[in-house]
Amino acid sequence: AQTVTQSQPEMSVQEAETVTLSCTYDTSENNYYLFWYKQPPSRQMILVIRQEAYKQQNATENRFSVNFQKAAKSFSLKISDSQLGDTAMYFCAFMRSGNEKLTFGTGTRLTIIP
Amino acid sequence: AAGVIQSPRHLIKEKRETATLKCYPIPRHDTVYWYQQGPGQDPQFLISFYEKMQSDKGSIPDRFSAQQFSDYHSELNMSSLELGDSALYFCASRIQPGQVVPYNEQFFGPGTRLTVL
Numbered sequence: 694a695q696t697v698t699q700s701q702p703e704m705s706v707q708e709a710e711t712v713t714l715s716c717t718y719d720t721s722e723n724n725y726y727l728f729w730y731k732q733p734p735s736r737q738m739i740l741v742i743r744q745e746a747y748k749q750q751n752a753t754e755n756r757f758s759v760n761f762q763k764a765a766k767s768f769s770l771k772i773s774d775s776q777l778g779d780t781a782m783y784f785c786a787f788m789r790s791g792n793e794k795l796t797f798g799t800g801t802r803l804t805i806i807p
Numbered sequence: 808a809a810g811v812i813q814s815p816r817h818l819i820k821e822k823r824e825t826a827t828l829k830c831y832p833i834p835r836h837d838t839v840y841w842y843q844q845g846p847g848q849d850p851q852f853l854i855s856f857y858e859k860m861q862s863d864k865g866s867i868p869d870r871f872s873a874q875q876f877s878d879y880h881s882e883l884n885m886s887s888l889e890l891g892d893s894a895l896y897f898c899a900s901r902i903q904p905g906q907v908v909p910y911n912e913q914f915f916g917p918g919t920r921l922t923v924l
Contacts, residue, residue: 736895738850738915784849793901794840794863795913797849 695720695787699798706775707806713760714770714801716785724790727761727768732800733781741783744768746790772803780805809833811900811916819922820888828883828919832900838862839881840913841873842897850897856881888923895920 696719706712718727729741744752744761752759756776760769772779785798812831820826832839838857842850852865856875867873870888875881885892899913 735917736920737917738897738899740912740914743912793838793913794852794855794865795842795850795899796852799849 695722695725695789695796697785697787697796697798699785699801701801702799703802703804705804705806708777709774711771711773712775712803714772714783714785714803716768716770716798718766718768718785718787718798720766720787720789722789726788726790727759728786728788728795729757729759729768729770730784730786730797731779731781732784733778738784742770775805777805777807779803811898811914813896813898813916813919815919816917817920817922819924821924822888822890824888824923826885826888826921828885828896828898828921830881830883830898830900830916832879832881832898833902833914836900836902836914837879838901838903839875839879840899840901841867841881841883842899844895844897844918845891846894853883885921890923893921893923 698717725746727744731739731741742754742757756773758771782800782802784800786795814829840855841853844850853867854873855863859875870886873883895918897918898916901913
């Protein structure tokens with residue numbers, strides 16, 4: 694079974710600063726996908742960024758980027774130029790290729806301070 | 808663009824009652840997933856359906872059952888409700904990779920908040 698660990702229950706950062714959220718996972722699989730989901734106070738689950746394990750290049754989506762270290766089983770999320778709207782719970786998630794259920798970490802509550 | 812629709816958005820039930828949650832996937836999506844998110848917890852996978860057949864099963868209690876219908880909508884039936892069933896229930900849908908999107912992405916609905924009193 695796969696496990697996903699987020700060791701930072703809460704983080705806060707000043708607006709416009711950069712913040713990095715950590716995620717580690719444990720799997721014996723070689724083909725899988727990793728995701729970061731954002732859950733704002735509305736509780737809607739919003740996909741922020743995804744990474745295919747077979748790709749060495751780190752994924753980037755505007756102000757969001759990841760540092761994917763496959764050997765270390767690490768998948769951190771960097772938010773640059775943080776904005777007030779980034780305040781949310783962030784979940785790291787794992788999906789094994791061919792088995793499509795998502796396994797989530799326990800989440801990191803991020804607060805952007807004006 | 809059309810999104811995943813869940814109904815009702817809020818539901819209040821008494822202990823030992825039954826509840827039915829509905830999920831309408833994005834058009835052309837053939838796979839539906841159900842997740843349960845308890846207060847302050849991460850979402851936990853319950854069950855999934857592909858082309859109206861159960862494709863995977865997680866930590867779903869025996870008191871719960873689900874199915875996917877010919878129009879691809881899905882219903883989660885919950886009986887003998889317990890206080891611990893109070894949670895946010897998400898439905899997510901997906902289309903098989905390669906047809907429209909080349910990767911595995913699940914699109915989440917807004918969730919149904921179930922409160923058991």
